[in-house]
Amino acid sequence: MRLLRIVPDDTKFDFMRFRRISFPISALLSIAAIALFFFHGLNFGIDFIGGTLMEVQTKAGPADLAKMRTAIGGLKLGDFQLQEFGAPNDVLIRISEQPGGDEAQQQAVQKVREALGDEVDYRRVEVVGPSVSTELLAYGTIGLVMAIGAILIYLWFRFEWQFALGAMIANVHDLVLTVGFMSLTHIDFDLTSIAALLTILGYSLNDTVVIYDRIREMLRRYKRMSMPDLLNVSINATLSRSIVTHLTVAISLLALLLFGGQAIHSFTATMMFGVVLVGTYTSVFIASPILIYLGVGSGRMEGAPEEPEPPPAATAVAPPQRSRARR
């Protein structure tokens, strides 16, 4: 049987050459993402800004949004949004946080229930008061910072500090771009988004670590190879794995995106962008080349010029036999 071969054996792409393009592009995109975050903002869900979210389903026929809008508008509850949600008889109602503390939120729900009456099924009602929303936002932010910190410390112990720093820069880059994506697409930013960001962090690091592991191995084995060549060989060697793994993750996410329902739609869409699009790119084009700038391996190539002589790597791609370097 002929097996599917997505990446040919013994690829020799010169990934390092792209760093002169990839670094400026990433810098530009990151700045754009940060600008989006500040000027376009995130579509914060009620988890973080408080308020009420109701998902209702009309019992007979498609929902009459205009009628509902007048019914709720008459209640004078401040800002509110109505939106079709997945099906024509499914409506998502968002009501901004009511002034007057936690009790006022509860009264708002009661009023909407009375206004819409028995014509609809209440599939979901979520009310987050002001005290909780501030806390959730704080916890979410602390969580992200803690995760990055903990992973940094772990990598620092397992690798050299340059690797830890490189991985962190790469992953903050991932998170920044993903946040930019969320701002651009106006996806709901709620607790599950924090979960998505943390998972992207985990996955993208996973990828980076696999390449770093290989780089470390190569550093130990080939003492004379120039740094860009060594990185190129490492990335090429793990390329097939990277592609296959990301395809399987993409397949899993695709299944979730198509069949997982509306409730986790924004979650999976964010993951798709973060893990598959950004994460893969980052580990190859950012996390690896950045090691050069962070001075990995500079000690062993004292005096060697940045642009090395024609690579001796061509023959050295295949590890020599009988060098069972077990750690």
Place this chain on the structure above:
Amino acid sequence: MLFFTRWKAAAILLTAFFVCLCAVPNFFPESTVKRWPSWAQRHIVLGLDLQGGSHLLLQVDAGAVRKERLQSLNDDVLRVLRQARIQFTGRAIVGNAVQVHITRDTDVDNALAKLGELSTPLAGILGASGQRSIDVTANAGVITLTPTDAALTDRIRQAVDQSIQIIERRVNELGLVEPTIQREGIDRILVQVPGLQDPSRLKEILGKTAKLDFRMVDQSMTAEQAAESRAPQDSEVLDGEGGAKYLIEKRVLVSGADLVDAQPGFDQRTSEPIVSFRFNSSGARKFAEATQANVGKPFAIVLDNKVISAPVIREPILGGSGQISGNFTVQSANDLAILLRAGALPAPLTIIEERTVGPGLGQDSITAGEHAAYAGAALVIVFMFATYGLFGLFANIAVAVNIAMIFGVLSLLSATLTLPGIAGIVLTVGIAVDSNVLIYERIREEVRGGRSAINAIDAGFSRALATILDSNITTFIAAAVLFYIGTGPVRGFAVTLGIGILTSLFTAFTLTRLIMAYWVRMWRPRTVPI
């Protein structure tokens, strides 16, 4: 890497088998599982987002607790100083403290000593904590008593404990199935009721303090006069039904704490819904005395500072029981009876978060999750087989065992499965496959490097496993943080992701290797089929 002793292979297979076995109770109806021995009953709990239900987060009103504490401290100061016959002026609550001015300078030391006795040492986790309940200071004849923060926190904790008991009684009286009521942090209570679709009534019942008092109506002036000018010092103006106002004495004749029973019923003459109640013996005596002394005068039944009714006492009530009437519906009479039986909350509770999912959405989510899981698994299986052939089949076996083991571990922990949790499982398929991909790609590389088949497999495993460990630990750290900070559904995601990483590490390090070892021993391959 490819050699397993017989007992080691057996241990691996048995572990995998038993963990998978733990998932079995999930596939039988609950009624069947109930008849099994208790150790076999552990199963996965569906989260509220999947089975539908209400999640309410309540917060004890710390301000009310503090105010009540100050009020009672104020009363204590009065009692202590009177007992000690110390003259004082200007006793008042000022900010977070009670201040009193001692008239004669010679009394100040004595007063300090007596008032100091009000301050008690606080218990810590291990014996005395070294902190006291009240700070007592004197400044030029003015003594200030400030309850310490530690004492207030203690109070709030107690209030939460009491409230939990009372909430349990109230919720049980409503006949709700399997509610979970637990403390969250210092001043919060989480109430989760599976299957509850409309929590309006529950919220109403939980939101009432249910502090019931019997007090006299002050007839020295009308309520309108009192509202316009100033109410007498020992009376206050309270609202009644339909905008009515009453001037009620502050002194409480009998309080709801003296009630032993309350039942809804109907008035025999008017057939209106009423609530009948019975006092305990001390309550009955107090009520008898009060009604004897005040025949012909109106008294008021006050619930949470609102007058329910203010009937005139026609004759002394000596039997210790009575009834409350006042514009009730059948349901509101029933609710009041429940509240009175369960007792008053020590402080008001506010609902600060509500998440309710209807059963329809829950079922839809389960279906969506199942479809996504099947589709994802099917696609991955086909893809792996297409890419790695026989080895892909091995990987697929590992993934299947993995998923079964995740369900097993979740059951062992009686963990909660949420929709994001299902997403976590689907993603785990990706992780589990990744371990195999890493191993296979490494094997291929070793083959290209010129090793013999068996040699390459051996080297591939030993090198890939180190990488697998490193890369999975980072993802695991992210999952752990998520578990720590997350609530509800998000925590469910962290749980399945974390468990998934552990099980996929297990299968990568043991099961996949074992399968490969057997295959190598059986077929003695000369080339690697990938």
